[in-house]
Amino acid sequence: MTDMTEVHSGTEHSAPPIRRVTIEDVARDANVSVSAVSKVIRDASGVSPQMKRKVSTSIDRLGYRPHAGARGMRGRSFTIGVVLVQMSAPFQVELATGIGTELEQGPYQDVIVAAGLSRERQRRSIEALVDRQVDGLILIGPALDHAELESIGARTPMVVIARHGGADHFDTVVDDDHQGAGLVVDHLVNLGHERIMHISHSSGGLQRPHVPSHIARRDGYEAAMKRYGLTPDVLVPGFTEEGGHQAALEALDRRYAPTAIFAGADIAALGVLRAAEDRGLRIPDDLSVAGYDNIFTSRLQRVSLTTVDQSGADTGAIAARLLLDRINGRTEAVHHVIVPRLIERGTTAQATAVRT
Amino acid sequence: MTDMTEVHSGTEHSAPPIRRVTIEDVARDANVSVSAVSKVIRDASGVSPQMKRKVSTSIDRLGYRPHAGARGMRGRSFTIGVVLVQMSAPFQVELATGIGTELEQGPYQDVIVAAGLSRERQRRSIEALVDRQVDGLILIGPALDHAELESIGARTPMVVIARHGGADHFDTVVDDDHQGAGLVVDHLVNLGHERIMHISHSSGGLQRPHVPSHIARRDGYEAAMKRYGLTPDVLVPGFTEEGGHQAALEALDRRYAPTAIFAGADIAALGVLRAAEDRGLRIPDDLSVAGYDNIFTSRLQRVSLTTVDQSGADTGAIAARLLLDRINGRTEAVHHVIVPRLIERGTTAQATAVRT
DNA sequence: ACAGTTGCGTAGAACGTTGCACAAACCTTT
DNA sequence: AAAGGTTTGTGCAACGTTCTACGCAACTGT
Numbered sequence: 020m021t022d023m024t025e026v027h028s029g030t031e032h033s034a035p036p037i038r039r040v041t042i043e044d045v046a047r048d049a050n051v052s053v054s055a056v057s058k059v060i061r062d063a064s065g066v067s068p069q070m071k072r073k074v075s076t077s078i079d080r081l082g083y084r085p086h087a088g089a090r091g092m093r094g095r096s097f098t099i100g101v102v103l104v105q106m107s108a109p110f111q112v113e114l115a116t117g118i119g120t121e122l123e124q125g126p127y128q129d130v131i132v133a134a135g136l137s138r139e140r141q142r143r144s145i146e147a148l149v150d151r152q153v154d155g156l157i158l159i160g161p162a163l164d165h166a167e168l169e170s171i172g173a174r175t176p177m178v179v180i181a182r183h184g185g186a187d188h189f190d191t192v193v194d195d196d197h198q199g200a201g202l203v204v205d206h207l208v209n210l211g212h213e214r215i216m217h218i219s220h221s222s223g224g225l226q227r228p229h230v231p232s233h234i235a236r237r238d239g240y241e242a243a244m245k246r247y248g249l250t251p252d253v254l255v256p257g258f259t260e261e262g263g264h265q266a267a268l269e270a271l272d273r274r275y276a277p278t279a280i281f282a283g284a285d286i287a288a289l290g291v292l293r294a295a296e297d298r299g300l301r302i303p304d305d306l307s308v309a310g311y312d313n314i315f316t317s318r319l320q321r322v323s324l325t326t327v328d329q330s331g332a333d334t335g336a337i338a339a340r341l342l343l344d345r346i347n348g349r350t351e352a353v354h355h356v357i358v359p360r361l362i363e364r365g366t367t368a369q370a371t372a373v374r375t
Numbered sequence: 376m377t378d379m380t381e382v383h384s385g386t387e388h389s390a391p392p393i394r395r396v397t398i399e400d401v402a403r404d405a406n407v408s409v410s411a412v413s414k415v416i417r418d419a420s421g422v423s424p425q426m427k428r429k430v431s432t433s434i435d436r437l438g439y440r441p442h443a444g445a446r447g448m449r450g451r452s453f454t455i456g457v458v459l460v461q462m463s464a465p466f467q468v469e470l471a472t473g474i475g476t477e478l479e480q481g482p483y484q485d486v487i488v489a490a491g492l493s494r495e496r497q498r499r500s501i502e503a504l505v506d507r508q509v510d511g512l513i514l515i516g517p518a519l520d521h522a523e524l525e526s527i528g529a530r531t532p533m534v535v536i537a538r539h540g541g542a543d544h545f546d547t548v549v550d551d552d553h554q555g556a557g558l559v560v561d562h563l564v565n566l567g568h569e570r571i572m573h574i575s576h577s578s579g580g581l582q583r584p585h586v587p588s589h590i591a592r593r594d595g596y597e598a599a600m601k602r603y604g605l606t607p608d609v610l611v612p613g614f615t616e617e618g619g620h621q622a623a624l625e626a627l628d629r630r631y632a633p634t635a636i637f638a639g640a641d642i643a644a645l646g647v648l649r650a651a652e653d654r655g656l657r658i659p660d661d662l663s664v665a666g667y668d669n670i671f672t673s674r675l676q677r678v679s680l681t682t683v684d685q686s687g688a689d690t691g692a693i694a695a696r697l698l699l700d701r702i703n704g705r706t707e708a709v710h711h712v713i714v715p716r717l718i719e720r721g722t723t724a725q726a727t728a729v730r731t
Numbered sequence: 732a733c734a735g736t737t738g739c740g741t742a743g744a745a746c747g748t749t750g751c752a753c754a755a756a757c758c759t760t761t
Numbered sequence: 762a763a764a765g766g767t768t769t770g771t772g773c774a775a776c777g778t779t780c781t782a783c784g785c786a787a788c789t790g791t
Contacts, residue, residue, distance in 0.1 A: 041777055052741045057779060065739055087507040088447035089777035092746040096444065098507065106472055106487075107671070112462045119489050123496075128503040130486040131462075133475050140479075147484040151443040151454060151507075260675070293676045315463065316672050319616070320649045397747055408771045413749060421769055445747035448776040 040083045049077035060085060061094075091152035099129045099342065100148030102141065103159040106133045108258075108286065109314035110331055111159050114180055117335020118157060125343070127154070138162050138223070149175060155342045165229035176345040178338045183235050184228035185354045190341040192355045194329035196232045196311075199359030200239030200281075202327060203309050206361055207279045208247050211370035212307060215244065216252045216277035218266050218287050233258065236283045236311060258283065263290025264297075271298050271306075278306065278370050285310035285317045285326055292322070292366070303368035313362055323365035329357050396439045405433035416441060417450070447508035455485045455698065456504030458497065459515040462489045464614075464642065465670035466687055467515050470536060473691020474513060481699070483510070494518050494579070505531060511698045521585035532701040534694045539591050540584035541710045546697040548711045550685035552588045552667075555715030556595030556637075558683060559665050562717055563635045564603050567726035568663060571600065572608045572633035574622050574643050589614065592639045592667060614639065619646025620653075627654050627662075634662065634726050641666035641673045641682055648678070648722070659724035669718055679721035685713050 042060075046053045051074065058066050059074040077083070087096050101118055103111045115131055122129050130153075134144035141161055148156060155176040161168065165184070171177060172189030179191050200217075207215050217240045220233045227234075241251040254270065256262035263282050270277050271294060282288035288310030292302060300306045310317060313328035334357055341353055398416075402409045407430065414422050415430040433439075443452050457474055459467040471487055478485050486509075490500035497517055504512060511532040517524065521540070527533060528545030536548050556573075563571050573596045576589045583590075597607040610626065612618035619638050626633055627650060638644035644666030648658060656662045666673060666682040673680035690713055697709055 039777090043777080053778085054741055054743090054780080055739090058740085061779080063780085067739060070739080084502060084506050086448075086777050088444035088452065089746090090779075091444035092442075092448075092748090092777080093779040096507075106462070106468045107465075109463075112468070116462055116489065128488070128500075128507075130488055130507075132484070132486055133472065144484075146440060150440050151452075151484075151486075260671075289675055289677075296676050315616075316675075319645055319672075319678075320652055321645075321677055322675075395747090398749095399747080409748085410750080410771055410773090411769090414770085417749080419750085423769060426769080442747050445776090446749080448747080448778090449749040 039086065040081045042083070042085070045074065045077045045081055045083045048081055049073050088152075095154045095346075096152045097127050098151070098153045099127050099155050099157065099339070100145075100151070100153035101129050101131045101157045101159070102134050102144050102148065102161065103131060104134055104136060104141070104161070109316065110284075110312040113314075113331030114159055114335040114338070117332035118339045119335075120332070121336040121339035127343070129157075129339075134161075136162065142167075145171060155346050157338050157342055160231055162223050162225075162231070164225060176342060178342045178345070180334060180338050181232045183230050183232075186229075186352055188352065190338075190345060190353045190355070192334055192338045192341065192357065194232060194334070194357040194359050196235035196359070197239035197242070199311065199327040199329065199361075200236040200283075201243040202359060202361040203281050203311070203325075204240060204243035204247070206325070206363065206367065207281065207307060207309065208249075210279075210307065210367060212279040213249055213370070214252070214275065214277040215249065215279045215281060216254065216270050217241075218263055218280065218282040218291070219253055219255045220258045220262075220283060221255055233283045240281065240283075252277065256287075258287050260286055260290040260293070263287030264294045265290070267291040267294035268297065271295070271300070279308070279367070280306065281309045281311075283311055285312045285314045285324060288324055288326070288366075289316065289322070292324075303366050304371065307367040307370070309367055317364070325364045325367040326362050328360045328362050333357070395442065396437045398439070398441070400437055401430065401433045401439045404437055405429050444508075451510050451702075452508045453482050453484060454507070454509045455483050455511050455513065455695070456501075456507070456509035457485050457487045457513045457515070458490050458500050458504065458517065459487060460490055460492055460497070460517070462487075465672065466640075466668040469670075469687030470515055470691040470694070473688035474695045475691075476688070477692040477695035483699070485513075485695075490517075492518065498523075501527060511702050513694050513698055516587055518579050518581075518587070520581060532698060534698045534701070536690060536694050537588045539586050539588075542585075542708055544708065546694075546701060546709045546711070548690055548694045548697065548713065550588065550690070550713040550715050552591035552715070553595035553598070555667065555683040555685065555717075556592040556639075557599040558715060558717040559637050559667070559681075560596060560599035560603070562681070562719065563637065563663060563665065563723065564605075566635075566663065566723060568635040569605055569726070570608070570631065570633040571605065571635045571637060572610065572626050573597075574619055574636065574638040574647070575609055575611045576614045576618075576639060577611055589639045596637060596639075608633065612643075614643050616642055616646040616649070619643030620650045621646070623647040623650035624653065627651070627656070635664070635723070636662065637665045637667075639667055641668045641670045641680060644680055644682070644722075645672065645678070648680075659722050660727065663723040663726070665723055673720070681720045681723040682718050684716045684718050689713070 042053055042056050046056045056074050059071055101115055119129050132144045134141040158179045160181040169188050177189040179189055182191055183193055219237045222234050244251040254266040256266040280291050288308055291308050295302055295306050310324050310326040313326045317324035317326050337355055398409055398412050402412045412430050415427055457471055475485050488500045490497040514535045516537040525544050533545040538547055539549055575593045578590050600607040610622040612622040636647050638647055644664055647664050651658055651662050666680050669682045669684035672678055673682050693711055
């Protein structure tokens with residue numbers, strides 16, 4: 020009843036084989052050659068104004084749209100692939116939005132794929148995009164190692180967001196996470212805190228200097244602590260609400276609990292806040308909490324999380340511009356650094372009596 | 376130094392013309408015809424096991440990957456396009472994640488484009504995807520009118536999420552928003568509330584029954600209010616945090632302010648909470664607040680918003696499955712309805728003294 | 732009036748696949 | 762052993778573009 024090699028022709032609704040309007044249709048309609056139409060579309064040189072007019076009219080009348088797949092076989096596909104790790108990570112979404120807004124003006128269209136945390140899936144997602152013949156790639160916080168990234172960058176124009184250590188074959192846009200973490204520690208120390216815990220995320224075996232943001236944040240935290248003669252104290256449950264929650268519970272139940280917790284990402288800081296409530300601690304009186312990223316939720320008055328801003332939308336826009344440059348021929352690598360900014364809100368305050 | 380048709384060979388960094396491995400390379404390597412390789416790839420019938428083995432070996436050795444653009448010209452591109460309106464809308468992201476998870480198992484790859492609220496940009500995004508020869512389309516809460524959607528669905532397999540009223544040429548997956556809104560009103564009335572305000576979003580001129588979720592929610596709210604003999608009271612600032620904030624301030628400053636506010640989306644409810652704080656009202660004692668969508672933020676203990684859940688991930692998965700069916704030949708439209716569930720949390724409580 | 736230049740338009744060969752139509756080889760049956 | 766059937770493998774024409782190479786016409790300046 021289903022395929023039957025068709026013999027008894029279809030189920031009477033005969034899928035109308037609506038042919039797409041092709042460049043040839045336009046050429047016929049305008050009474051010119053296919054090449055001429057192609058020229059007009061790409062607005063290449065050597066086209067008279069009247070030719071341009073004639074062809075444009077036909078294009079409009081017929082509602083012609085160039086077929087990206089066919090295009091990609093010889094020229095450009097005008098598609099930019101954006102790979103993000105987690106769509107649920109608000110900061111990554113801000114970046115992607117920034118990219119889209121910047122690209123919107125030109126002829127390029129960005130498509131996003133959510134790769135997930137596993138290295139294997141990230142690899143697959145990138146390949147999927149390359150198979151689809153994207154003209155360029157923007158990776159947000161990939162977990163792949165440096166050599167692998169260089170090798171991809173060597174064959175496709177690429178910019179990577181949130182990876183430190185520079186690169187030869189691709190551009191990077193990265194927040195100065197080391198400094199940003201320092202800002203938070205400075206802030207907390209100025210408020211009189213000494214037992215400041217940091218919540219981080221597994222390094223995934225990546226080696227310095229080619230590390231992702233969170234490792235740089237951790238390094239920055241440790242450097243700052245040492246600068247003040249304080250002992251670093253790091254837990255690595257990962258950047259999720261639940262991770263932050265678990266880590267905070269564990270720390271708060273210690274004999275000498277921290278008086279301040281600096282989570283390497285806002286999302287984890289939210290879990291810390293929940294843990295504090297679980298333990299009946301008042302924020303910020305009994306415990307100071309800070310995050311990193313300045314995501315939307317942190318700005319809500321109900322949350323009001325002290326954090327570090329790295330202007331996601333701008334970062335995305337810069338990445339997009341760099342990629343376009345690269346597609347248009349630049350080959351020297353450019354590495355852009357974003358300066359972080361501390362946002363003091365309601366979850367941090369003067370350290371009071373030391374609890375025991 | 377590279378290709379030499381360039382006369383004065385390139386700028387010394389000689390873009391390495393790394394040719395992609397093609398099906399022809401595989402054929403040569405395996406000593407068989409191109410068609411044979413193609414058969415193996417698509418695993419069409421009429422291939423001996425040894426042929427299969429031979430070709431697979433070559434594919435692996437050479438690291439061959441089929442070129443999606445070229446594929447798209449004759450067969451399928453194995454790409455599903457997902458159009459969402461706002462990446463910053465958490466519920467839409469949940470849906471997209473659900474779609475991705477479902478598709479991951481098969482050969483299809485989903486690509487996402489964020490279209491924005493304007494009808495024009497949504498149209499452009501859809502076109503961009505169709506140009507890129509996607510095999511199917513999933514639209515999340517599009518603002519386009521019914522006729523336009525039918526026309527797109529008639530030429531590309533498509534499923535639309537969050538649109539009521541059914542359709543002929545595409546499938547839909549939609550929450551029973553009418554009922555969901557009723558659940559909220561029931562809940563608030565049971566708590567003794569009578570002045571219950573609803574925050575909605577502009578209809579964009581769409582006509583019943585082909586309306587987006589928020590209109591169905593409003594209808595459901597009004598129907599429920601009338602059922603209880605209460606007067607509906609709707610403000611339409613749009614579904615943003617700031618929209619909810621503005622509307623709530625306006626309502627709370629009235630002579631007879633509402634004792635409960637039901638926002639048509641959690642994101643707007645968050646704004647209502649802020650407005651309540653601005654006016655020094657305690658939640659839920661002085662004002663009850665409810666939302667719709669059960670987004671991540673609402674679940675945070677700090678927020679703890681009473682809301683309606685419609686299981687985004689499942690919805691997305693269902694949509695993906697329907698689309699695959701459709702791509703594989705089904706033509707009768709299927710319309711799936713999700714049953715909503717009230718989630719009672721900390722922002723709603725018994726109505727107390729009537730403020731004036 | 733002439734060769735030289737410039738500018739506009741076109742033919743046609745790619746690009747990497749798919750899948751139809753067919754040939755070749757191998758089984759069955761009788 | 763012949764006829765027929767069934768597999769299995771191949772050649773080749775699409776598919777919708779781009780872009781190089783080239784022809785032609787209309788200008789230049791002498």
